[in-house]
Amino acid sequence: MPASDASAPTITNLLTETRRYPAPDAFAAQANVTAADWSRADADPDSFWADAAARLDWVEPWHTVSSWDPVAEGPDGELSVPAAAWFAGGTLNVAVNCVDRHVASGNGDRIALYFEGEPGDRRAISYAELQREVSKAANALEALGIGQGDRVVIYLPVIPETIIATLAVARIGAIHSLVFGGFSAEALRFRVEDTGAKLLITSDGQYRRGRAVAVKGNADAAVDGVDSIEHVLVVRRTGDATPAIAWTPGRDVWWHDVVDTAPERHDAQAFDAETPLFIIYTSGTTGKPKGLVHTSGGYLTQASWSHWALFDAKPGDVYWCTADLAWVTAHTYEIYGPLSNGATQVIYEGTPNSPHTARHFEIIERYGVTTYYTAPTLIRTLMTWFPDGVPAGYDLSSIRLLGTVGEAINPEAWVWFHSQLGGGRAPIIDTWWQSETGAAVMAPVPGVSTLKPGSANRALPGLSTLIVDDDGKPVPFGEGGYLVIDRPGPALARTVWGDPERYRDSYWSRFWKQxxxxxxxxxxxxxxGDIWVLGRVDDVINVSGHRLSTIEIESSLVAHPLVGEAGVVGVTDALTGQAIAAYVIPATRSAGQETEHPDYWLALRAELAELLRSHVAQAIGPIAKPRDVILVPDLPKTRSGKIMRRLLGDISDGRPLGDVTSLQDETVPARIEAIVVASARPTS
Structure with a gap:
């Protein structure tokens, strides 16, 4: 029976977490959001979102807060495509709201960005400087023929030019699509072709894991023969470290030749609230990536309000979201949300262990970071690097708030994060949202919520979520089912680029009647009534009729002191239909050449597998006991930190691997496969 079989209406509840962390009194006394905000929003959601939108600067006011055309069945049985509009009639400029208005209000000297390059180079960019740089880039883009509605693909690392380019595209009413700088030429080409981009912005190279890597060749391969591309704009990042880059005269232009020399003043135009702002692609873990379209007024309203509310944004804060700028988290909580609120933030180009595993602690101390927002996978990795806690000598006392994003965080990782980086005092905001929603939908709110390790708590003010069975009926408290949004916010994606029917079919058709x-x-x-996210429905494992969550089994494994991280999948089993396979990264491991050989991991498996199987059976029940426990050096993850469990299932069942273009490290599946192949038989 497939893992996504919908015949069973609920998901078995296996794991119970009882630890509670009430909001600290001192935090509650000064929090931006109070319990009254929920009742106010529930009483009149449109009025609530109108107040949130009023935090922005509008050139023309809106006449209608929201409108919604739901899915309906036509005479021929065909379902219509839903349509939403927010703040109809209103006009604004997104970039002006993120930069110019702070300068105009007298905050031009405030630092907008502290940039830390992987090699150690640093820049501090004020809002006044950012305004000049964005204006120059906007003028340069217009000189290259880019105007309202044109698509610009940005293929850059986490450097200031990435944010400057993004804001410049928004400033002139064009549409940007950011692509992770480590993606292959094939993945980049798909996005260039799908958007019909006129311009690609890239770099000569980037610093990755301690070395300079040329990327211009990938960019060239991606645009070769693409008729829509008129120019490739190239940032000089690695310079002499990557000297042999190809150049196409007439098409390729240097950033320093056209942007640095452009005028510093740009008169920004206001655009309708529903003007498309960006296209962001889903990871493509199942089928062709979807290009989700987010618009200007509604998206910025929810991005700005939710950043201010969730991260309790205050003057003097130094905020750090560790996401790559191509991830939706960075769009909302590293570009548009923080900058619209006039925040000071850190951006870091490199990997967390370049040149040493305490690089993040060093950065937190250097800039006095007060808010640190990262992914559970990094937290679990830090646990394996520092099993005894943060090393002495790093001062993390500036941190007053922590946040997590990506997958649900395992309770033990939550507790480690809270005690080690938060000093046992900083609240953790465990956010649940998606590329589709554009901004956080569920999260505990600092100063209000009682924190529960591993729980996303409940929907934020102005939003509503439910857990339902296969018929769309809410399940009782204590049970599991399908997570739906019955009241979306203004940041919700409006469509899939070029394929509105796919938007309907992917997100609305299943529960269209409700x-x-x-x-x-x-x-x-x-x-x-608080919510615990259990992972993708497609990742649910069906063992002898019991639908089990991978997240809960993984959390039980991570709670064992010998386990650093775990990825759990369903695999084919002749007796039970599906069985559980657990891929486990040990909490500590040897360093050296022996770890490169499968025999090292097979020996570790022989030592630990039965111990860990018994641990899971005792922690959450015999039904969840893994059939296989495989010790591995790493897990296949997307750049956003999500474990690609599908690939683990493919490896276990001996199937060809599907799309791997969104992997952070494409060598990981082959190394895991070598360990599985070397194993004579499954652990029993």
Whole structure:
């Protein structure tokens, strides 16, 4: 029976977490959001979002806050495509709201960006300087023929020019699509062709894992023969470290030749609230990536308000979201949200262990970071690097708030994060949202919520989520089912670029009669009505009729002191239909050449597998006991930190691997496969 079989209406609740962390009194006394905001929003959602939108600068006011055309069945049985509009009639400029208005209000000297390059180079960019740089880039883009509605693909690392280019595209009413700088030429080409981009912005190279890597060749291969591309704009990042880059005269232009020499003043135009702002692609873990379209007024309203509310943004904060700028988290909580609120933030180009594993601690101390927002996979990695806690000598006392994003965080990782980086005092904002929603939908709110390790708590003010069965009926507290959004916010993606029917079919068709947006995730209620996300429905494992969450089994494994991280998948089993296979990264490991050989991992498996199987059976029940426990050096993850469990299932069942273009490290599956192949038989 496939893991996504919908015949069973609920997901079995296996794991119960009882630790609670009430909001600190001192934090509650000064928090931006109070409990009254929920009742206010529930009473009149449109009025609530109108107040949130009023935090921005509008050139023309809107006449209608929101409108919604739901899915309907036509005479021929065909379902219509839903359509939403927010702040109709209103006009604004997104970049002006993120930069110019702070300068105009007298905050031009405030630092907008502290940039830390992987090699150690640093820049501090004020809002006044950012305004000049964005204006110059906007003028340069217009000189290259880019105007309203044109698409610009940005293929850059985490450097200031990436944010400057993004804001410049928004400033002139064009549409940007950011692509992770480590993606292959094939993945980049798909996005260039799908958007019909006129301009690609890239770099000569980038610094990655301690060395300079040329990327211009990937960019050239991606645009070769693409008729829509008129220019490739190249930032000089690695210079003499990557000297042999190809150049196409007439098409390729240097950033320093056209942007640095452009006028510093640009008169920005206001655009309608529903003007498309960006296209962001889903990872493509199942099928062709979807280009989700986000618009200007509604997206910026929710991005700005939710950043201010969730991260309790205050003057003097130094905020750091560790996401790559191509990830939706960075769009909302590293570009548009923080900058619209006039925040000072850190951006870091490199990997967390370049040149040493404490690089993030060093950066936190150097800039006095107060808010640190990162992915559970990095937290679990830090746990394996520092099993005894943060090393002495690093001062992390500036941190007052922590956040997590990506997959649900395992409770033990949550507790480690809270005690080690948060000093046992900083609240953790465990956010649940998606590329599709554009901004956080569920999260505990600092100063209000009682924190529960591993729980996303409940929907934020102005939004609403439910857990339903296969018929769309809410399941009782204590049970699990499908996570749906019954009241989306203004940041929700409006469509899939060039394929509105796919938007309908992917998100709305399953529960169209109820009008629910289907997230694709499973979740459970606890007795208080708080929500625990259980991962993708497609990742649910069906063992002898029991639908089990991978997240809960992974969390039980991570709770064992010998386990650093785990990825759990369902594999084919003749007796039970599916069985559980657990891929485990040990909490500590030897360093050296022996770890490169499968025999090292097979020996570790022989030592630990039965111990860990018994641990899971004792922690959450015999039904969840893995059939296979495989010790591995790493797990296949997307750049956003999500484990690609599908690839682990492919390896276990001996199937060809599917799309791997979104992997952070494309060598990981082959190394895992070598360990599985070297194993004579499954552990029993």
């Amino acid at each position: 009008g629910y947006f289907f997230s694709g995730d499973g979740a459970k209620w606890d007795a208080d």
